[in-house]
Amino acid sequence: MASNRMVDKLGLDNTPHLKPYAFHWLDDGNKVKFTKQVKLALTMGTYTDQVLCDVVPMDACHVLLGHPWQFDRNVIHRVQSNEYELIDKGKKLVPKPMEPSVVRSMGTTQGKAASMTMFASEQEVGEVIKEGGCVYLMVVKEVPSVGVKNAQLTALLREFEDVFPEDLPAGLPPIRGIEHQIDLIPGASLPNKAAYRCNPTETN
Template sequence: MNSKALDDPSQRENLFHFKCFIKDSVRSLIIDSGSCANVASMALVEFLKLPTTKHSTPYKLQWLSECGELRVHQQVMIKFKIGMYQDEVLCDVVPIQDCHVLLGRPWQHDRSTKHDGRTNKYSLVLNDHKYVLHHMSLSQVNDVYQTMSESKEKKKCEEEHVEAESQEEEERRKDHVLQTNQSHSSLPNSISFILHDYEDVFPKKLPSGLPPLRIIENQIDFVPGSQLPNKTAYRSNLEDTKELQSQVEELLNKGYVKESISPCVVPVLLVPKKYGTWCTCVDC
């Protein structure tokens, strides 16, 4: 190796940046000896739908979060490839933005890596094979950050677009609610919105027929030795009988009720109360 490469000042203040393959997709990787944990980006985990596990010893971070203290409680196994070097590392899931994977002291300790500070190269032995990892040039690093920055900007624009569409849809919905609920002008807007959202539960005209049969039907078993009630029905005057018959026929036509085939039908009588309401009397 020539002296120019050994005296390359571009690596004096740089971390180790590289591209790796994770699930056949190119991702950015950083090796930082100052990090006390191996870290995977939350965006990477969500995008590749990687399975996570609960952290054995959850902890809190401050410097990685822009919105205050952050609790790290998930881990993910990252399988990556750099050239011929293939490995898998258990990483903490953190919303970092500078890279997709950061290998810290745990990885360096477990792999007994050696770092050449002047050339910024890492060497290690895994499964009786020796590997030397070479860093990317500054132009390549800048290209990676440029790509990540454009990707973030595109994602931000898409999120803002979706949010704007959601706000427009919400405004249209509110306008529609206000227009369709003019008859309920005395009600607060919050109540009108709820009535609009659940207008299918309170239709102006009830549909005919009963709900479909459920998988589980309730059943009441007889007490052993009990006898079926067998009493004559109450008598009512002609006017009440006609009204009751009219209501029963209407319910039958709409399919809300049906004739019972049970051997223990209980007679039912509607009795008018003092203020014009009706009371249901059951002979049991």
């Protein structure tokens, strides 16, 4: 599968799909129709190939090599080393995965709505399988933040850096000349009154 955003930005020529079909997202229940295909040039180290991909709107990645490509190349996934072994022109190839630092440097700043999720319940997965749909699973690894990148926020913190001490004081603040406190009458009972009545709208 290929992202429609990538296809549009690169100006790739797409062709009508020979056998259009619907794709079912598990997170929101919406269906996406596959109506276009695009041929992509693929390079992994010394391995070069051309792959015919279905064009679909997706934010997880730009290109997703699925089961058909793995079947045609007799791909084997080595889980412990996170390597893929494939057969190309009768030769066995093992492209090396990129280092985590390289992957982080290639990350984009594209935002995503907080409500969107790719998680699905066991019942949802079971219903899709019973209907004969395709189920794709993805493993996501969280990348820790590398610091503040907002130029305006950085400039603001630099302007008021004297307000933020490097070392926090030990204990409570010292006694001041004026203390904001409530003087209680010794022996007096604490007030115990009902709360002000509000309508449900005001309460919420």
